[in-house]
Amino acid sequence: MSITKSYSRPLDFKNGRIEMSYGAGGRAMAQLITDLFAAAFDNPYLAQGNDGALLPMATGRLVMSTDSHVVSPLFFAGGDIGCLSVHGTINDVAMMGAQPLYLSAAFILEEGFRFADLKRIVDSMAKAAFDAGVPIVTGDTKVVEQGKGDGVFITTTAVGVVRDGITLSGDRAQPGDKILLSGTIGDHGMAVLSQREGLSFDAPIVSDTAALHALVAAMLDCGASLRVLRDPTRGGLATTLNEIAKQSGVGMLLNESSIPINQPVEAACEFLGLDPLYVANEGKLVAICAAEDAERLLDVMRAHPQAKEAAMIGEVREDAHGFVQMTTKMGGRRIVDWLAGEQLPRIC
Amino acid sequence: MKYVDEFRDGELAKNISANIAREANPAHAYRLMEFCGGHTHAISRYGLADLLPASVRLIHGPGCPVCVLPVGRVDQAIRLATEAGVILCTYADTMRVPASNNLTLMRAKAAGADVRMIYSTQDALKIARDNPTRQVVFLAIGFETTTPPTAVAIKQAAAEGLKNFSILCNHVLTPAAMHAILSVQGGVALDGFIGPAHVSTVIGSQPYEVFASDYAKPVVIAGFEPLDVMQAILMLIRQINSQRNNGRATVENEFTRAVTRYGNLKAQQLVADVFELRESFEWRGLGSVPHSALRLRAKFADYDAELRFNSEYVAVPDHKACECAAILRGEKRPQQCKIFGTVCTPENPIGSCMVSSEGACAAHYSYGRFREITQ
Numbered sequence: 100m101s102i103t104k105s106y107s108r109p110l111d112f113k114n115g116r117i118e119m120s121y122g123a124g125g126r127a128m129a130q131l132i133t134d135l136f137a138a139a140f141d142n143p144y145l146a147q148g149n150d151g152a153l154l155p156m157a158t159g160r161l162v163m164s165t166d167s168h169v170v171s172p173l174f175f176a177g178g179d180i181g182c183l184s185v186h187g188t189i190n191d192v193a194m195m196g197a198q199p200l201y202l203s204a205a206f207i208l209e210e211g212f213r214f215a216d217l218k219r220i221v222d223s224m225a226k227a228a229f230d231a232g233v234p235i236v237t238g239d240t241k242v243v244e245q246g247k248g249d250g251v252f253i254t255t256t257a258v259g260v261v262r263d264g265i266t267l268s269g270d271r272a273q274p275g276d277k278i279l280l281s282g283t284i285g286d287h288g289m290a291v292l293s294q295r296e297g298l299s300f301d302a303p304i305v306s307d308t309a310a311l312h313a314l315v316a317a318m319l320d321c322g323a324s325l326r327v328l329r330d331p332t333r334g335g336l337a338t339t340l341n342e343i344a345k346q347s348g349v350g351m352l353l354n355e356s357s358i359p360i361n362q363p364v365e366a367a368c369e370f371l372g373l374d375p376l377y378v379a380n381e382g383k384l385v386a387i388c389a390a391e392d393a394e395r396l397l398d399v400m401r402a403h404p405q406a407k408e409a410a411m412i413g414e415v416r417e418d419a420h421g422f423v424q425m426t427t428k429m430g431g432r433r434i435v436d437w438l439a440g441e442q443l444p445r446i447c
Numbered sequence: 448m449k450y451v452d453e454f455r456d457g458e459l460a461k462n463i464s465a466n467i468a469r470e471a472n473p474a475h476a477y478r479l480m481e482f483c484g485g486h487t488h489a490i491s492r493y494g495l496a497d498l499l500p501a502s503v504r505l506i507h508g509p510g511c512p513v514c515v516l517p518v519g520r521v522d523q524a525i526r527l528a529t530e531a532g533v534i535l536c537t538y539a540d541t542m543r544v545p546a547s548n549n550l551t552l553m554r555a556k557a558a559g560a561d562v563r564m565i566y567s568t569q570d571a572l573k574i575a576r577d578n579p580t581r582q583v584v585f586l587a588i589g590f591e592t593t594t595p596p597t598a599v600a601i602k603q604a605a606a607e608g609l610k611n612f613s614i615l616c617n618h619v620l621t622p623a624a625m626h627a628i629l630s631v632q633g634g635v636a637l638d639g640f641i642g643p644a645h646v647s648t649v650i651g652s653q654p655y656e657v658f659a660s661d662y663a664k665p666v667v668i669a670g671f672e673p674l675d676v677m678q679a680i681l682m683l684i685r686q687i688n689s690q691r692n693n694g695r696a697t698v699e700n701e702f703t704r705a706v707t708r709y710g711n712l713k714a715q716q717l718v719a720d721v722f723e724l725r726e727s728f729e730w731r732g733l734g735s736v737p738h739s740a741l742r743l744r745a746k747f748a749d750y751d752a753e754l755r756f757n758s759e760y761v762a763v764p765d766h767k768a769c770e771c772a773a774i775l776r777g778e779k780r781p782q783q784c785k786i787f788g789t790v791c792t793p794e795n796p797i798g799s800c801m802v803s804s805e806g807a808c809a810a811h812y813s814y815g816r817f818r819e820i821t822q
């Protein structure tokens with residue numbers, strides 16, 4: 100007696116949609132994993148096909164970080180939820196001064212979600228991971244009923260290693276330190292928002308989503324005494340600086356004129372009544388470094404393709420109240436406070 | 448859009464600031480009220496107080512739509528959402544205004560009421576079209592700038608025969624509030640007004656002439672950009688100086704790029720078609736002010752949520768410790784409220800002035816509170 104290999108119909112990447120069975124643990128799910136995820140993310144660790152990935156030992160201290168992504172719209176100028184979920188988590192690890200090594204990815208798919216969109220997202224993740232040199236070594240998929248998700252949610256986790264002698268932490272900023280920013284602010288948030296609101300501007304606003312570990316490596320290699328690295332994502336530059344000020348028990352004084360911003364982003368913020376200091380970035384970092392090394396570090400950053408517009412935007416000061424203050428373009432002073440509630444367009 | 452930066456040039460600001468310092472007589476006080484929350488926001492956001500000599504003092508006015516809405520009005524909206532079961536549509540800021548029983552529209556929403564945050568009246572109309580079996584009420588608030596879009600929505604609803612749409616009308620009038628401020632017995636002493644920007648594009652500069660002629664208060668209409676405000680302050684100082692040499696107060700227009708003497712006649716006509724004056728309306732801070740607000744005309748009465756749902760306004764006093772009323776009259780500053788920055792913060796506002804970014808308390812908390820605390 101011979102056993103005939105059962106035929107399975109290929110996934111319909113053109114017109115197909117996610118059904119509940121793709122999360123049920125049966126053949127349909129196995130097929131989705133092999134034909135879509137494994138095919139796109141292909142690497143020897145994932146190919147082991149076990150419940151967990153068996154990874155070689157690395158030397159140094161481990162860093163691990165996880166992040167869920169729920170962006171809407173899923174596709175926006177300059178990226179999509181796929182590459183965003185890879186970049187975001189790599190960056191969180193990189194901000195610890197670590198070399199990111201591996202990623203995991205978990206998907207929550209909504210019943211009825213189009214295969215074509217899912218494939219586009221998965222391909223984008225695969226490309227982002229490949230370009231960054233950080234493989235996706237394990238993952239998971241669940242399907243929820245229609246109406247219980249927003250198309251797709253993606254959670255990624257990254258693991259990396261920090262070499263000895265590097266200690267970056269939000270509580271290390273000291274009075275006198277300089278604050279450096281790797282480029283323009285608000286690009287990601289305004290790209291997503293202007294897409295969502297159907298706004299169009301003369302020059303398109305493009306998300307800055309990018310993996311920053313190569314830039315971080317260059318900054319670490321130059322030997323400047325770096326104290327803190329952070330990527331100002333949700334809540335924007337203002338929130339990130341307030342977090343650092345609080346952790347370190349210091350104040351800050353920024354100079355508004357030196358904070359780089361693209362014209363269309365500024366115009367869009369103006370139109371919607373938003374303050375760009377609070378708008379999300381996905382490919383920028385803030386560095387706090389000892390004053391004597393600041394110029395040198397700035398040169399290194401500007402020489403890197405991801406930080407050509409890097410700028411020194413202020414300094415750390417002694418302040419028992421932990422105020423982040425700013426000299427405005429007009430020459431007056433203001434606080435750059437924590438965000439209260441959601442930042443919403445004003446009405447009048 | 449190059450437009451934005453032109454009006455935020457730090458060098459120009461320095462020049463105007465130097466002129467102000469030179470021309471303001473240090474022996475005199477220049478007490479200037481910026482009527483609009485938009486100006487309050489710009490002044491705090493750019494730290495303009497640092498560019499003015501001690502003799503020039505800016506006093507925040509009542510021109511913040513969310514701030515002047517009394518508790519009882521928010522209660523009405525909450526009751527419509529919770530008791531009448533309507534879909535209540537509102538602008539974002541209004542969601543967080545404290546109302547009776549420790550409620551806000553936001554908390555009512557969390558407890559199950561159908562409250563939806565919208566960006567424009569068109570969103571409210573769309574919700575009404577999409578939910579033909581539900582009643583949809585738009586909480587209409589604001590000064591003369593936000594009234595025309597509400598009028599458009601009412602006309603559209605009438606033209607479409609949209610039966611499930613109505614508004615809770617709280618549209619108020621700027622000149623009436625200025626009258627009220629100037630007529631408070633023992634109220635704030637003022638030497639001039641920075642006149643509204645956007646409001647004036649609609650109503651023009653003419654409605655302010657009475658404040659110059661009858662109250663001898665100079666008015667300078669200013670745009671919302673920081674340089675506009677600085678320039679208007681300089682113009683006011685010049686007028687006040689000339690007044691002190693027997694000159695006369697006038698209405699001047701710094702915002703000529705957008706404001707004319709008679710304003711936008713088309714918008715005014717549209718508003719007059721749809722709305723009529725209320726005999727009186729209660730404001731937070733100013734109390735009952737005659738002819739200071741609008742309601743729908745009889746021919747659009749079908750779209751009046753107060754009539755449709757028999758919803759009555761019940762006056763409710765503010766929180767005991769809250770000084771919003773005195774602040775909205777210009778008599779106190781936010782930092783004079785005992786619970787400013789302690790019990791009352793933007794995360795947990797006790798009064799309406801801490802809610803909107805245009806509110807005096809929120810603006811001072813978010814941008815200026817370091818002034819009392821440090822140095």
Ligand code: SF4
Binds near residue numbers: 797
């Ligand atoms: S600080 Fe709060 S409680 Fe005090 S006046 Fe302002 S809003 Fe009212």
